[in-house]
Amino acid sequence: MNDSVRPILNLLKLAEKLKSELRHSWLSSGRRESVAEHTWQMALMAVLVHRHLQRPVNLEHVLKMILVHDLVEAEAGDIPFFETGSRKEQKSRREQAAIENIRDMIDPETGRELYDLFQEFELVETDEAKLAKALDHLEVQIQHNHANFSSWEEIEYDLVYTKMDAPCSHDELLVKMCEGVKKDAEEKMASNGIDIQRVKQKLGIRDL
Numbered sequence: 001m002n003d004s005v006r007p008i009l010n011l012l013k014l015a016e017k018l019k020s021e022l023r024h025s026w027l028s029s030g031r032r033e034s035v036a037e038h039t040w041q042m043a044l045m046a047v048l049v050h051r052h053l054q055r056p057v058n059l060e061h062v063l064k065m066i067l068v069h070d071l072v073e074a075e076a077g078d079i080p081f082f083e084t085g086s087r088k089e090q091k092s093r094r095e096q097a098a099i100e101n102i103r104d105m106i107d108p109e110t111g112r113e114l115y116d117l118f119q120e121f122e123l124v125e126t127d128e129a130k131l132a133k134a135l136d137h138l139e140v141q142i143q144h145n146h147a148n149f150s151s152w153e154e155i156e157y158d159l160v161y162t163k164m165d166a167p168c169s170h171d172e173l174l175v176k177m178c179e180g181v182k183k184d185a186e187e188k189m190a191s192n193g194i195d196i197q198r199v200k201q202k203l204g205i206r207d208l
Contacts, residue, residue: 007106014105017074024078025143026151033143035070035078041143042066042135049135052173055127062128068117069132072098124167134167134174138181145184149192157199160185 018035025033043066050059070078075098079091099118103111120126124133141164144156160182168174186196200207 004107011102011105014074014102015071018070021073021078025140026147027143028146028148030148035073038139038143039066039070041139042132045135045139046131049173049177050131053131054171054173057128057131062131064113065117065121065128065132066135068114069121069136071102071114072118074098075101130167130170131174134164134171137164137167138174138177141181141185145181145188149188157189157194158203160189161200161203161205 018039021035022032023035023038025038027033027037043063046059046062046066050057050062072095076091076094099115103115105111106114120129121132124130141160144152164178164181168178189199190196
């Protein structure tokens with residue numbers, strides 16, 4: 001077999017694990033979301049929003065970054081945002097080791113591209129990385145809004161108000177999306193008996 005083919009097949013075999021690596025989020029059908037499904041939804045969101053941003057982005061670059069950003073979880077696994085303990089503490093180290101292994105699995109040019117895309121996403125300095133990071137946070141809450149409320153944990157009431165705002169703050173459209181997603185979350189919480197004002201008061205949030 002051509003020397004360039006086997007490394008590609010090997011990396012695809014590793015990446016296939018993302019189809020069964022489950023996240024904390026649940027689907028409206030009642031099963032948990034896979035990492036691959038999270039990535040797909042983010043990519044679709046990028047296609048839908050990129051023309052409406054204040055600052056133009058390279059969509060191809062954004063999509064590549066989205067495809068790569070959670071590739072490390074094929075080795076390191078998914079860890080919920082709010083988890084604490086040793087797994088969370090070791091997350092960065094495990095993900096760095098994973099992306100180095102992925103880089104070395106494939107030809108040098110492609111390996112370097114994958115590695116650089118992952119690091120760019122983590123650093124959140126470019127316009128493309130800022131968009132990808134914002135979509136990462138938005139997708140989580142959108143999926144929570146789609147799921148049965150019984151899948152929510154109490155800490156996620158707070159995250160409606162604390163997790164999305166900062167990543168979305170650099171662009172007017174993303175701010176509006178954040179507010180829309182937040183409104184949907186509030187309606188879901190209120191319809192399930194959660195005192196929205198009490199949650200806000202606990203967080204020191206005042207309505208304008």
